[in-house]
Amino acid sequence: MSFSRTKNIKLSPIKQMELLASKIPDVVSLAQGVPSFDTPEIIKKAALKALNRGVVAKYSLTYGLPELRETIEQKLAEENMYYDFEKEIIVTAGSIEAITASLISIIDNKKNEVILFSPSYTSYPEAVKVAGGQPVFVNLIEGGLALSQSKGWQIDFKSLERKVNSRTAAIIICNPNNPTGTIFPKEDLLKIAELAWKRKIFIICDEVYKDFVYDTRNYADLHADLIKETQSARGSASDQRNTGQRESAFFSLAQLPELRKIVIRVFSLSKAYAMTGWRIGFLHSDEENVKEIIKVHDALVTCAPVISQYAAMAALDFADQEIEEFRQKYQARRDLICQHLDELSDFFSYQKPQGSYFVFPKITRSARGSDIERGSRADLMTRRARGSSQRESVSWRFAIDLLEKAHVAVVPGIAFGPSGENHIRMSFGRSEKDINEAMKRIKEYFSI
Amino acid sequence: MITNFLKTIVQFFLKWFAKIYLWRVKPHIIVIAGTTGRHWIKEAVADALKEKNFPVRANKKNFNAEIGLPLSILGLISNDTKNQTIQIPIKTNFFISWLKILYQAAKIAFCHKGPTLKQFLVLEMAIDRPDNMNYLLSIVKPQTIILTTITMIYAENFENLDEIALEYKKLIKALPWDGLAILNFDDERVKKLAEFCGRVISYGFSEEADFQVKNVRKVLDGQEIEISVNQRSNQRRSASIIKINRFGNHHIYAALVKEAIKEHFKISTLDFFKSLSH
Numbered sequence: 023m024s025f026s027r028t029k030n031i032k033l034s035p036i037k038q039m040e041l042l043a044s045k046i047p048d049v050v051s052l053a054q055g056v057p058s059f060d061t062p063e064i065i066k067k068a069a070l071k072a073l074n075r076g077v078v079a080k081y082s083l084t085y086g087l088p089e090l091r092e093t094i095e096q097k098l099a100e101e102n103m104y105y106d107f108e109k110e111i112i113v114t115a116g117s118i119e120a121i122t123a124s125l126i127s128i129i130d131n132k133k134n135e136v137i138l139f140s141p142s143y144t145s146y147p148e149a150v151k152v153a154g155g156q157p158v159f160v161n162l163i164e165g166g167l168a169l170s171q172s173k174g175w176q177i178d179f180k181s182l183e184r185k186v187n188s189r190t191a192a193i194i195i196c197n198p199n200n201p202t203g204t205i206f207p208k209e210d211l212l213k214i215a216e217l218a219w220k221r222k223i224f225i226i227c228d229e230v231y232k233d234f235v236y237d238t239r240n241y242a243d244l245h246a247d248l249i250k251e252t253q254s255a256r257g258s259a260s261d262q263r264n265t266g267q268r269e270s271a272f273f274s275l276a277q278l279p280e281l282r283k284i285v286i287r288v289f290s291l292s293k294a295y296a297m298t299g300w301r302i303g304f305l306h307s308d309e310e311n312v313k314e315i316i317k318v319h320d321a322l323v324t325c326a327p328v329i330s331q332y333a334a335m336a337a338l339d340f341a342d343q344e345i346e347e348f349r350q351k352y353q354a355r356r357d358l359i360c361q362h363l364d365e366l367s368d369f370f371s372y373q374k375p376q377g378s379y380f381v382f383p384k385i386t387r388s389a390r391g392s393d394i395e396r397g398s399r400a401d402l403m404t405r406r407a408r409g410s411s412q413r414e415s416v417s418w419r420f421a422i423d424l425l426e427k428a429h430v431a432v433v434p435g436i437a438f439g440p441s442g443e444n445h446i447r448m449s450f451g452r453s454e455k456d457i458n459e460a461m462k463r464i465k466e467y468f469s470i
Numbered sequence: 471m472i473t474n475f476l477k478t479i480v481q482f483f484l485k486w487f488a489k490i491y492l493w494r495v496k497p498h499i500i501v502i503a504g505t506t507g508r509h510w511i512k513e514a515v516a517d518a519l520k521e522k523n524f525p526v527r528a529n530k531k532n533f534n535a536e537i538g539l540p541l542s543i544l545g546l547i548s549n550d551t552k553n554q555t556i557q558i559p560i561k562t563n564f565f566i567s568w569l570k571i572l573y574q575a576a577k578i579a580f581c582h583k584g585p586t587l588k589q590f591l592v593l594e595m596a597i598d599r600p601d602n603m604n605y606l607l608s609i610v611k612p613q614t615i616i617l618t619t620i621t622m623i624y625a626e627n628f629e630n631l632d633e634i635a636l637e638y639k640k641l642i643k644a645l646p647w648d649g650l651a652i653l654n655f656d657d658e659r660v661k662k663l664a665e666f667c668g669r670v671i672s673y674g675f676s677e678e679a680d681f682q683v684k685n686v687r688k689v690l691d692g693q694e695i696e697i698s699v700n701q702r703s704n705q706r707r708s709a710s711i712i713k714i715n716r717f718g719n720h721h722i723y724a725a726l727v728k729e730a731i732k733e734h735f736k737i738s739t740l741d742f743f744k745s746l747s748h
Contacts (some may be wrong), residue, residue, distance in 0.1 A: 075627075088506070096509060099716075104692070106718030279691030309717075 031151045034144050035437035039421065043431035050460040051431040052448040055200065055380065058456070059296040059351075061333070062344040068336030069329050078329040084320045086113025086304070087328070090335045094304055097338050102277045103287070105306040112312060112319055113304045113326045113334070117230050117290035118145055120305040123318040124286045125153035125192065127311075128224050133191035139177065140439025141382065143200045143228065147439075158185050161441040162202065164373065164384070174373050175204045179213060186217060192224040197274075198231040201382045201438050201447035203356075203375020205235060208273045215275050218284055224311075225275060227287045230303070231378035232272050233294040233345050236353045282308040286315070293379075293451075294345055295337040302330040352379045355450040355457060362461035369468050379451040382435065385420050385444050389468065415443050428467040430460045480568050481536055487572075487579035488540035488609050495582070497527075497591040499610055503641055504618030504660070505634070507720040508594045511616055514728035516592050522735060528592040535596050540609060542593060544578045546571060590735075595641075599627035603637040607644050615641060615667075616652040616727055620659040635659040642666045652730055654723065655679045671734065673726040681726045684709075691715055695722055697729055 036054055043049040072078050085091060091107035098105055105111055114120040125136065129150075136150045140159040147157040160182045162175040186193075193214060198205045218225050276287035290303030303326075305315065325331075356374075359381055363370050369389035375381050417434035424430050424446075435445030450457060492499075500515055502508045516528040529542030593610065597603050620634050628634045642651055642663045651667040654660045656674035664670045673681040685696040692715040698707045714725050 092506070092509065095718075104716050106716075106720075108718055108720070110717065282690075 027154075031148050034148070036144060036433050039425070039431050039433055042422070043425060046425065046429060049425065049429045049431050050452075050456050050463065052450075052452055052456070052460050053431040053433050055293070055449050055451055056298050057293060057296040057348065057379070057451045058453040059348060061296050061300070062337070062341050064340050064344075065295060065297070065333045065337045068340075069333040072332035073329060078332060080328065082113075082325045082328045082331060084316060084325050085111070086326055087331045087335070090331050090338075091304075093335050093338045094306070098306065101272070101274070103274065103306070104279070106309065109309040110312050111304055111306045112316055113302070113331055114288075114319060115301045115303070115323050115326045116292060117228060117288045117303040118149060119301075119319070119323060119326075120288040120290075120303055121146070121194070121226060121228060122149045122152055123315050123322060124224075124226055124288070124305065124311075125149055125155060126318045127314045128191045129153045129155040130191075133189055135187070135189045136191055137182065137185060137193040137223075138439065139195070139199070141175075141199075141201055141435060141442030141445070142194070142196050142438060144433075144437045146194050146196075155191065156189075158190070159439050159441075160185055161439075162199075162204070164441075174376070175199070175202045177206065177210050177214070179210075182214070183217065186221055186223065190221065190223050192226055193218060194226045194228060195275075196228045198229075198235065198375075198377025200231065200378050201380045201433070201435070201442070201445075202373065203378045203380055203382070204373070205272075205376045211273065211275055215278070215281055215284075219281070223284070225281070225285050227275055227285060229272075229274060229287060230290040230293050232274070232289070234349050234352050234379060235272055235377045236349075236356060237376060276306070283310060286311060291334050291337055294348075295341055296348065297330075297333065297337065300327070300330040300333055302326055302334045352450065355379070355452075355454060356381070358454060359448060359450045359457050359461070362457070362465075366461075366465065366468065366470070379449055381448050381450060382438075382442075382445050383448065385416065385446065390416060390420060417443055417445055421446055424464065424467060428463040430463050430467075476565065476568065477537075480572065483572050484537060484540035484544075484575055485609050487575040488543040490579040491544055491582065492610070494579075495589065497589040498614070499612045500590060500592045500614040500616065501595050501610065501612040501641070502592065502616045502618070503595045503597075503638060504616075504654070505621045507618045507723055508596070510716075510720050510724040511618060511727050512592055512594045514724035515616065515731050518728045518731040519590050519592070519735060522732065524590050524735065525588075526590040526592060529594055535598070535602070536605060539593065539595065539606060540575075541571075543591065543610070544575050545582075546574060546578070597634075597637055600633065600637065603640045607640065611644060611646075612641070612649070613646060614650045614652065615645060617642075617657075617660045617663065618654055618723065619657045631659060635663070639663060639666060650734065652727060671730050673723065673730055679726075681730050682707075683722050683726055686722065688717070689713070693717065693722065695725065697726060699729070699733070 039053045040051065043051055043053065088107070090113055091111045094111050094113075095105060095107035112120070114123065129136070134155045135158045136155050138146050138150070138157050138159055140161050150157045161178050163178050164175050195206065195211070195214065197211070215225065217223070274287060275281050275285045286305055286307040288303065288305045291300065292298040292303065306312070307315070356379070360372070360374055363372050363381065363383055369386055370383035371386060372381055372383035415434065415436040417436045421432050421434040424432060433447040435442035435447060438447065502512045502515065512528055516526050519526040527545060529538065595606055595610075597606070617638060620631055620638060622628070622631060622634075638660070643666055645651060645667050647668060649667065650669045650671065651664065652671045652673065653664055654674050655672040655676040655678055661672070664672070671681065672679045675683055680700040682698045682700075683695050684698055687694045692713055694711060694713050696709055696711050698709045700707055712725060714721050
């Protein structure tokens with residue numbers, strides 16, 4: 023047995039950190055990107071109702087329950103995205119299944135490279151490998167000007183253009199980006215789209231954090247032209263689609279009909295509705311793409327969990343208020359964690375996240391003890407679990423040292439791609455109590 | 471147990487407040503029913519009436535069953551934020567919140583003055599079990615009914631399609647003598663219901679349809695369709711091409727119904743000037 027296809031696929035470093043943390047008592051974890059909230063009551067009630075009606079025991083259609091897809095179509099229309107629920111929307115088992123199914127349908131022998139931004143979500147490279155592809159990293163540059171006029175992470179377009187070639191099958195964009203919390207400006211997204219259009223490359227837009235966007239006034243100012251432009255471009259015919267529509271400040275490439283054939287947009291209810299365990303999400307794209315992806319989706323899961331589909335229907339219909347409450351709480355937690363990081367400015371520098379619930383601070387030289395620089399006894403603990411390159415990284419050693427000495431779990435930045443090195447990812451999806459306790463321990467770790 | 475009891479009480483009062491409101495204000499009620507595509511048809515109907523300057527109110531998506539329907543009738547839930555009186559409490563078991571809603575409902579039922587012009591109330595109606603229709607019809611007496619399709623996909627509690635069709639037959643039979651049914655002639659069961667009502671306007675891809683769609687062409691940002699209309703006065707057909715910025719057949723049906731509504735409901739000149747003053 024050689025397992026040649028899977029031997030280079032690694033278990034997510036986030037799960038590895040969680041596993042290591044579980045062996046140490048009294049650990050406060052800011053590692054996993056799981057919301058601290060429970061699924062809203064109204065969603066749980068809808069699931070229970072469906073369960074009691076006896077409608078969840080059988081498979082649904084492979085595309086998903088028609089009434090859910092109709093609801094998704096309505097929801098998308100509120101955000102200026104127009105897709106046919108019968109042929110262009112697939113309900114999936116979370117976003118990672120949607121991404122993997124899309125990649126499997128896109129990647130072939132001639133086109134097998136997938137551009138990933140670094141740092142970006144840690145499971146993308148493994149999903150690309152599962153699909154038989156080759157991840158190619160394009161670095162984000164830390165410190166460029168981004169939205170809200172604070173320094174952020176910017177796409178290195180020169181590097182992107184260099185790395186796109188005839189073997190490139192797709193570009194994956196996580197927006198807002200996990201782990202940096204960056205919201206990519208419309209101009210940058212359009213530049214990527216132009217490049218992808220010219221080179222016949224798919225764009226997979228992973229927008230699972232799009233409901234958690236902060237400093238909305240600033241953001242809206244910078245994007246105010248979007249809605250006007252989109253609507254004026256469509257002229258008088260737009261009246262057919264405006265009823266009940268709310269203006270969304272968040273720009274998605276899936277809003278542009280011109281890009282329907284190259285954009286596959288993915289969304290998950292895991293984060294927005296605190297439903298990580300329900301494994302429910304969806305993708306949408308032009309009919310031509312969806313009719314291919316559905317074959318893979320069918321082979322992988324047959325259909326998304328039916329009870330979760332009923333829950334998703336209630337979420338999309340009735341839980342807007344809860345999402346807004348979550349967003350406000352995450353914004354307060356972001357400000358709290360940033361306040362703590364400001365007090366640790368000798369040890370960390372960071373870009374204030376504009377979205378998601380992660381902050382990605384850089385570990386300064388003074389934060390790295392000599393044992394971290396050289397390698398430490400933590401190596402012994404990790405050798406069994408990791409490949410050598412990650413094990414030897416500063417961020418991995420720092421995260422392990424922090425776990426061992428301060429009992430705080432974070433994710434080493436190297437897990438998110440090469441340019442994530444020297445950083446750690448902290449989740450403020452956890453409660454204020456956890457954030458305060460973790461940061462107190464980190465301050466003690468640095469003897470503040 | 472307590473929640474179910476509370477739900478029954480709330481349902482009972484909401485039903486009666488809605489009935490009182492309808493009796494007092496007497497709006498023209500357009501009901502959109504059928505198993506698929508109701509939402510888009512409802513939006514299209516509301517748009518068509520607004521374009522004609524009629525005062526119109528439509529229920530919010532999925533507020534279309536035992537509790538949602540009376541709330542929509544009372545204007546407590548509406549797509550039109552200007553008309554929206556309150557937000558429905560999401561945590562439905564909150565007794566105080568429901569008490570507040572019942573108070574608001576009572577106020578609207580007994581004190582609300584309707585608009586000077588006859589108001590159109592566009593209501594999406596959903597059934598998911600036998601006898602649902604009887605309950606909904608005990609609240610609402612429609613003057614116009616638009617039927618989309620009869621399929622099994624939303625109806626696990628029915629034995630077969632004919633059983634669902636029987637529910638819609640009850641709805642059609644509830645029309646007054648001068649009522650209007652707008653029926654999708656692509657669905658055989660819906661088409662058959664034409665036998666049970668006086669005035670019928672039909673729509674669909676079918677050649678028999680009064681509002682027939684021909685030559686659908688998918689374009690970059692939507693669909694271009696040719697609509698052929700049967701002019702009953704001279705037995706001729708007129709044709710026009712329109713563009714809809716959406717994808718899927720359900721949007722074509724919505725466009726056909728929109729044309730039918732625009733054609734059928736025409737505001738008088740006097741009412742037009744009255745509407746301008748509002």
